[in-house]
Amino acid sequence: MSLLVVGSVAYDAIETPRGKVDRTLGGAATYFALAASHFTRVNLVGVVGEDFAARDAAIFARRAIDITGLERAPGKTFFWSGRYGEDLNERTTLVTDLNVFASFDPKLPESYRNSKYVFLANIDPTLQRSVLKQTRRKPKLVALDTMNYWIERTPAELRETLKHTDILMINDSETRQLSSEHNLLRAARHIFRLGPRALVIKRGEYGAMLVHRAHVFCVPAFPLEEVHDPTGAGDSFAGGFMGYLAGVGRSSEADLRRAMVFGSVMGSFTVERFGLERLRGVTRREIQARARHFRRLTQFTL
Amino acid sequence: MSLLVVGSVAYDAIETPRGKVDRTLGGAATYFALAASHFTRVNLVGVVGEDFAARDAAIFARRAIDITGLERAPGKTFFWSGRYGEDLNERTTLVTDLNVFASFDPKLPESYRNSKYVFLANIDPTLQRSVLKQTRRKPKLVALDTMNYWIERTPAELRETLKHTDILMINDSETRQLSSEHNLLRAARHIFRLGPRALVIKRGEYGAMLVHRAHVFCVPAFPLEEVHDPTGAGDSFAGGFMGYLAGVGRSSEADLRRAMVFGSVMGSFTVERFGLERLRGVTRREIQARARHFRRLTQFTL
Numbered sequence: 001m002s003l004l005v006v007g008s009v010a011y012d013a014i015e016t017p018r019g020k021v022d023r024t025l026g027g028a029a030t031y032f033a034l035a036a037s038h039f040t041r042v043n044l045v046g047v048v049g050e051d052f053a054a055r056d057a058a059i060f061a062r063r064a065i066d067i068t069g070l071e072r073a074p075g076k077t078f079f080w081s082g083r084y085g086e087d088l089n090e091r092t093t094l095v096t097d098l099n100v101f102a103s104f105d106p107k108l109p110e111s112y113r114n115s116k117y118v119f120l121a122n123i124d125p126t127l128q129r130s131v132l133k134q135t136r137r138k139p140k141l142v143a144l145d146t147m148n149y150w151i152e153r154t155p156a157e158l159r160e161t162l163k164h165t166d167i168l169m170i171n172d173s174e175t176r177q178l179s180s181e182h183n184l185l186r187a188a189r190h191i192f193r194l195g196p197r198a199l200v201i202k203r204g205e206y207g208a209m210l211v212h213r214a215h216v217f218c219v220p221a222f223p224l225e226e227v228h229d230p231t232g233a234g235d236s237f238a239g240g241f242m243g244y245l246a247g248v249g250r251s252s253e254a255d256l257r258r259a260m261v262f263g264s265v266m267g268s269f270t271v272e273r274f275g276l277e278r279l280r281g282v283t284r285r286e287i288q289a290r291a292r293h294f295r296r297l298t299q300f301t302l
Numbered sequence: 303m304s305l306l307v308v309g310s311v312a313y314d315a316i317e318t319p320r321g322k323v324d325r326t327l328g329g330a331a332t333y334f335a336l337a338a339s340h341f342t343r344v345n346l347v348g349v350v351g352e353d354f355a356a357r358d359a360a361i362f363a364r365r366a367i368d369i370t371g372l373e374r375a376p377g378k379t380f381f382w383s384g385r386y387g388e389d390l391n392e393r394t395t396l397v398t399d400l401n402v403f404a405s406f407d408p409k410l411p412e413s414y415r416n417s418k419y420v421f422l423a424n425i426d427p428t429l430q431r432s433v434l435k436q437t438r439r440k441p442k443l444v445a446l447d448t449m450n451y452w453i454e455r456t457p458a459e460l461r462e463t464l465k466h467t468d469i470l471m472i473n474d475s476e477t478r479q480l481s482s483e484h485n486l487l488r489a490a491r492h493i494f495r496l497g498p499r500a501l502v503i504k505r506g507e508y509g510a511m512l513v514h515r516a517h518v519f520c521v522p523a524f525p526l527e528e529v530h531d532p533t534g535a536g537d538s539f540a541g542g543f544m545g546y547l548a549g550v551g552r553s554s555e556a557d558l559r560r561a562m563v564f565g566s567v568m569g570s571f572t573v574e575r576f577g578l579e580r581l582r583g584v585t586r587r588e589i590q591a592r593a594r595h596f597r598r599l600t601q602f603t604l
Binding site for chain 1: 389487509518526528563590599603
């Protein structure tokens, strides 16, 4: 089924102990869409500036990602620059030039309004809500990402948007901050009262945990000998997760578990190279092989 | 098969956000032995002082743990006191009175010298080595725990002892320190060159990872709504792990995976209550039920 994503499309400059890139296509919606496109059709809503290059539009086209909803505004595209140390969980932001993203006001093209699966990447909760209002009918599944900035500055707006959210995808520290609970199970129960029926906690190199009202599932991060660039890992995870669910059009417990695995699979590919390099080239066969590898990594008999 | 453990037996005073205890039986060898005793016969080597209470000796007796090798020396038993904050991975040591443990010189009783499975808890690597020298034949499996203190202060002695070690059980940061490698897979390959054929990396609330020369396996920590006291979790993990292997008398890949699960099971019981309380009372049926719970927590179909 059709999957809608709204979020940032950006140019990134990235430095890690394994190398650097000066200006490469990035942004949450970009990583999400590329990862999800391996499972289902993706409709993207975002904004870029006049400097947005035709070769970058072609990256979406080649993966059959619909960018009718990618608005071109006067000015420059969102630019982000960051540096990672040996501990790739820690990053230093060097530059954040919001540019055209500062006045982003998402508008759903007519052809997107029937989207059944919706991912609201990390943007102002009021904008996330406005996207939901523009859908024709209540989507089958809405997932949302957010961060400390919105939890602190716009708590009321975030709570309003969470009422319409099925799955919240955030990291450990955001989970603790949003719920004022250190224990993650108690934190999840707190969050269920705000609307979501499931919480996906992203834990970087430690993997991810799904806490559903009715069950809990853990998946490790894929152990890699070389992590080149962690940028976009979380958004690629979300793309694999939502892409899988939209692709099968169901979200039973077994589906959600598989979605967690395919999320981890896509995140693991992303970090193997810089930027979108690996995500663009990965094949269906490689995705399936890595999912089986996750099974070997976690399965046991009693 | 018989399992030998050498390490500390102590009195602990513990404070956590869930309560406090003033003086309770603890120490690495104690937690290890209690956890392992649910799977196999355990022979304990350690030292206590004249203050060691008969009711504490009875704790070992009730679990059929052989304490012929628990020497009673003039002076006081090792005393440790610590405090945990809301983040139970962080602890502050308030008091460390080594007392009789300062001059500990492990001696294997005649009846222990045929032990096939050996766990060398975190003590001076020279003492760990002396235990191995006292065994009559090469044990079937030797596992060893160590810490930053020995990695920094006695690197040559530790390396000598590692030559005779099959499985090294340490945490992430010790793994990185010992190998001078941040990436854990590369760190493991470095450690394999020192002797061990497998590395068990303990990651606290994130679970544990087995890196074997031939395979990798990850197990999450059991999600609990209430963690009362994390003291002894790692030693209980080691006890469940080695106890399971000694109990079945094999260490195939499937056995090592199950051992990781039973290690996690025993660690998860320990932290549910203060000190040894939960570990003393847990039943075989509860252990099996929790192992099945770990399966539900991690299994998926593709």
